[in-house]
Amino acid sequence: MSETTAFLGLGAMGTPMAAHLARRAREAGGRALVWNRTGAKATAHAREHGSEAVTLSRAARADVIFSCLPTSREVDEVVGALEADLRPGTVWVDCTSGHPEAARRQAARLAGRGVAFLDAPVSGGTAGAQAGTLTVMVGGEAGVLERVRPVLAFAGKVVHVGGTGAGFAVKAVNNALLAVNLWAAGEGLAALARAGVDVAPALEVINASSGRSNASENLVGQRVLTREFPLTFGLGLLAKDVGIAADVVRGAGASAPVLMQTEALFRAAATVVGAGEDHTAALRLLEQMNGQEIR
Ligand code: NDP
Numbered sequence: 001m002s003e004t005t006a007f008l009g010l011g012a013m014g015t016p017m018a019a020h021l022a023r024r025a026r027e028a029g030g031r032a033l034v035w036n037r038t039g040a041k042a043t044a045h046a047r048e049h050g051s052e053a054v055t056l057s058r059a060a061r062a063d064v065i066f067s068c069l070p071t072s073r074e075v076d077e078v079v080g081a082l083e084a085d086l087r088p089g090t091v092w093v094d095c096t097s098g099h100p101e102a103a104r105r106q107a108a109r110l111a112g113r114g115v116a117f118l119d120a121p122v123s124g125g126t127a128g129a130q131a132g133t134l135t136v137m138v139g140g141e142a143g144v145l146e147r148v149r150p151v152l153a154f155a156g157k158v159v160h161v162g163g164t165g166a167g168f169a170v171k172a173v174n175n176a177l178l179a180v181n182l183w184a185a186g187e188g189l190a191a192l193a194r195a196g197v198d199v200a201p202a203l204e205v206i207n208a209s210s211g212r213s214n215a216s217e218n219l220v221g222q223r224v225l226t227r228e229f230p231l232t233f234g235l236g237l238l239a240k241d242v243g244i245a246a247d248v249v250r251g252a253g254a255s256a257p258v259l260m261q262t263e264a265l266f267r268a269a270a271t272v273v274g275a276g277e278d279h280t281a282a283l284r285l286l287e288q289m290n291g292q293e294i295r
Contacts, residue, residue: 001008002028002029002030003030003062003063003064003151004031004032004033004063004064004117005021005025005030005032005033005062005063005065005066005151006033006034006035006058006059006062006064006065006066006098007021007032007035007066008034008035008065008066008067008069008078009035009036009037009067009074009096009152010034010036010045011068011069012126012129012232013068013095013122013126013129014036014066014068015041015129016126016130017066017129017154017155017163017167018032018045018049018066018094019045019048019049019051020063020132020153020154021051021066021153021154022034022045022051023049023153024151024153025050025051026050026085028150029217030110030280031052031187032050032052033051033053033054033062034046034051034052034054034059035053035054035055035056039053042054044227047281049124056081056085057082057085058106059082060082060085060086060087061085061086061087062090063089064091064092064151065091065093066093066094066095068094068095068122070096071096071097071098071099072096072099072102072168073102073184074096075094075096075106076105076106078107078179079092079168079257083286086114086115087096087114087115088113088114089115089151090114090166091115091116091117091118091144091147091148091175092106092110092115092116092117093118093120093152094122095120095122095239096169097121097171097172097175097240097241097244098121098244099244099247100139100165100166100168100169100172100244100247100248101118101165101247102168103139103165103168103184103277106232107164112142116140117140118138118139118140118141118144118148118167118242119138119139119164119165119166119167120137120138120139120140121136121137121168121170122134122136122137122154122155122171123135123137123171123174124137124230124231126233129154131156132156133152133156133157134154134157135155135158135159136155136158136159137159137166137171137174138160139161139162139163139164139166139168139169140164142164145158145160153186169244169248170270171241172244172245172247173242173248174213175238175241175242175245176241176242176245176246176262176263178214178238178279179238179241179262179279179282180213180262181213181216182215182219182220182279182280182283183265183266183282183283183286185206185213185220186220186282186283186286187286188206189294190283190287190290190292190294191290192293193293193294197223199294199295200225203216203220203221203225205244207221220280220283220294223278223280224283224294225294225295227293229277229278229280229281229284229295230278231276231277232278233278234276234278234279235266235273235274235275235276235278235282236270236276237279238279238282239263239269239275240265242262242263242266242267243263245259245263246259246263247259265282265285266295269282269284269285270282272285272288
């Protein structure tokens with residue numbers, strides 16, 4: 001297939017994801033267009049990765065349009081801005097960690113233009129985006145996914161999880177589990193520190209034992225104990241994801257007290273610590289609650 005793709009939103013995730021689309025276009029034919037609100041980032045992307053920086057109305061005429069924006073609200077805004085230029089037969093693949101209700105709204109709105117919509121959020125972080133090994137969880141029609149599957153050059157694993165909105169729901173719950181594990185690891189280590197136990201060997205033991213998690217193995221030691229908290233995934237974005245998970249819980253009439261409590265904790269952490277900090281800085285709130293640094 002030698003389609004023209006367009007990627008909207010060159011943030012921490014979009015920049016490396018769009019670079020894989022540009023690589024694919026070089027190798028398999030086709031064109032890789034990019035658009036970003038701050039245009040200089042698109043120009044730099046074209047220079048560094050061989051994509052083509054274009055206007056929003058040009059991007060609208062691509063065969064496959066990708067978006068990766070902070071929330072569904074920004075996706076709504078961008079859909080509104082380029083809607084008139086869309087062509088029937090286009091597929092819109094939204095890689096934002098969005099809201100299931102917004103997916104259903106966007107799918108219906110785009111269907112009116114003959115454009116198919118897939119909610120296709122990703123997992124794997126900026127490292128996975130750079131390596132082209134992201135996990136993509138897709139909601140929407142399976143047949144539409146099969147049409148675009150060859151173009152998903154940033155993916156290591158692609159799973160169709162259900163109808164429109166299912167991808168966003170799975171992503172929200174996945175990230176709520178990340179938040180639970182991160183917070184729980186922080187609670188355990190803060191308690192040990194207050195009890196006079198050295199945190200570094202305690203974490204070494206946990207990471208070789210049954211209490212370990214991705215958060216304990218790949219985040220706490222590297223980002224919290226070092227006090228570096230390097231920004232790759234914003235705390236405000238994780239708080240948003242846990243909020244979506246809570247909406248999914250409520251919408252389903254499910255009982256999930258730990259997830260609901262985690263929503264409140266991460267909302268508080270984003271307010272107290274700062275939404276623009278790295279997500280691991282949520283543990284700074286926990287440190288304040290304990291009068292104890294985790295180090
Ligand atoms: P960033 O904050 O790094 O980038 C946000 C992007 O959205 C930028 O390109 C920004 O443009 C653009 N943008 C913001 N507001 C608007 C607007 N009103 N109109 C148009 N464009 C806008 O976010 P990430 O790349 O980290 O995250 C993007 C999505 O991916 C989020 O939903 C996040 O939850 C999810 N995600 C993030 C991961 C991570 O590790 N970072 C991992 C997996 C999923 P500009 O350059 O002009 O500011």
